[in-house]
Amino acid sequence: MKKKISEMESQFKQYRLTPQRRLVLEIFLENREKHLSAEEIYQLSRQKEEIGLATIYRTLDLLEELGLLSKINFGDGRSRYELIQDGLNDTHNHHHLICLNCGRIQEVEEDLLNKLEEIVERKHHFSIVNHNLQFYGYCNRCNNGRKDL
Amino acid sequence: MKKKISEMESQFKQYRLTPQRRLVLEIFLENREKHLSAEEIYQLSRQKEEIGLATIYRTLDLLEELGLLSKINFGDGRSRYELIQDGLNDTHNHHHLICLNCGRIQEVEEDLLNKLEEIVERKHHFSIVNHNLQFYGYCNRCNNGRKDL
DNA sequence: TTTGATGCAAATGGTTTGCATCGGG
DNA sequence: CCCGATGCAAACCATTTGCATCAAA
Numbered sequence: 001m002k003k004k005i006s007e008m009e010s011q012f013k014q015y016r017l018t019p020q021r022r023l024v025l026e027i028f029l030e031n032r033e034k035h036l037s038a039e040e041i042y043q044l045s046r047q048k049e050e051i052g053l054a055t056i057y058r059t060l061d062l063l064e065e066l067g068l069l070s071k072i073n074f075g076d077g078r079s080r081y082e083l084i085q086d087g088l089n090d091t092h093n094h095h096h097l098i099c100l101n102c103g104r105i106q107e108v109e110e111d112l113l114n115k116l117e118e119i120v121e122r123k124h125h126f127s128i129v130n131h132n133l134q135f136y137g138y139c140n141r142c143n144n145g146r147k148d149l
Numbered sequence: 150m151k152k153k154i155s156e157m158e159s160q161f162k163q164y165r166l167t168p169q170r171r172l173v174l175e176i177f178l179e180n181r182e183k184h185l186s187a188e189e190i191y192q193l194s195r196q197k198e199e200i201g202l203a204t205i206y207r208t209l210d211l212l213e214e215l216g217l218l219s220k221i222n223f224g225d226g227r228s229r230y231e232l233i234q235d236g237l238n239d240t241h242n243h244h245h246l247i248c249l250n251c252g253r254i255q256e257v258e259e260d261l262l263n264k265l266e267e268i269v270e271r272k273h274h275f276s277i278v279n280h281n282l283q284f285y286g287y288c289n290r291c292n293n294g295r296k297d298l
Numbered sequence: 299t300t301t302g303a304t305g306c307a308a309a310t311g312g313t314t315t316g317c318a319t320c321g322g323g
Numbered sequence: 324c325c326c327g328a329t330g331c332a333a334a335c336c337a338t339t340t341g342c343a344t345c346a347a348a
Contacts, residue, residue, distance in 0.1 A: 016322075018328065038313080052330040057313060073224045075281065077338095078312060097275045106273060112265050117284070120257055125289035126246045132224065133282045135266070140274035165347070167303065187337080201305040206338060226313095227337060303345080310339070320329070 020051045028083045035080040099139040177232045184229040248288040
């Protein structure tokens with residue numbers, strides 16, 4: 001079910017799967033549930049073989065273009081990326097719960113917006129190709145420690 | 150129905166309503182439907198009396214803190230702000246349709262996420278305080294010119 | 299007169315770009 | 324050999340901050 005690098009290689013077409021690009025991919029495969037920023041990937045890469053930050057940015061652009069990563073904006077001033085698994089859970093098909101206290105990010109697996117999109121498309125004659133949805137609040141862990149809830 | 154500056158003055162409490170702050174407010178009142186960035190406000194202010202960009206940033210923070218503006222992130226690399234009208238249409242209560250072709254931004258007035266939030270809160274034990282939702286696609290004007298639709 | 303507000307310029311932080319170099323096909 | 328890929332440093336751009344000055348209570 002889970003994609004491996006070998007399956008991804010075919011997507012590289014005219015591009016070269018260099019050691020740096022492979023390492024970035026490996027980092028995403030080892031952190032499937034995370035939402036990594038360029039800087040975080042840079043730090044993780046140093047454990048194996050350092051890659052220039054500029055190369056990381058260029059690689060992220062490429063991997064997004066190849067449809068392997070999706071770029072997310074949580075409003076924290078940096079772009080984050082996550083692996084597109086099986087072509088199904090790109091950001092169009094799941095959403096994020098962002099805890100304002102501890103910063104933890106959880107995924108909401110199902111896409112709850114289908115009906116909503118239909119309504120909006122009909123009412124505004126607007127053809128939707130993507131959406132962006134985050135919920136900000138307090139996660140179950142942090143709620144437990146808060147007496148006002 | 151529409152708020153005027155005079156009604157807003159009372160919200161300034163310990164803060165001074167300086168000419169610069171008043172001008173920024175006026176610009177928002179004259180552009181109720183727009184989603185202005187700091188730079189755009191800066192340009193608009195120059196028509197009357199120039200304000201330093203740093204002052205604009207500080208004023209935007211203040212007006213947000215006072216509950217007069219809400220900050221929105223459309224993922225275009227800059228923060229945008231809109232007037233909170235009657236305390237009702239802050240970003241929690243309406244969403245945006247962003248046209249990928251012409252860049253036009255339309256508002257979706259109703260808050261369609263209430264049921265969704267309930268589901269998410271129950272299922273994930275996550276107490277939501279805010280959300281962020283944009284739809285990207287093609288608006289009615291641009292759709293008309295596209296034969297593939 | 300005292301404290302908050304302003305404006306300028308410098309600093310910051312994420313991201314991009316120019317360019318010389320490297321290395322696989 | 325050639326062209327794409329890399330790495331470094333400089334450039335960029337939105338935003339923030341330090342600091343001297345200004346102005347209203």
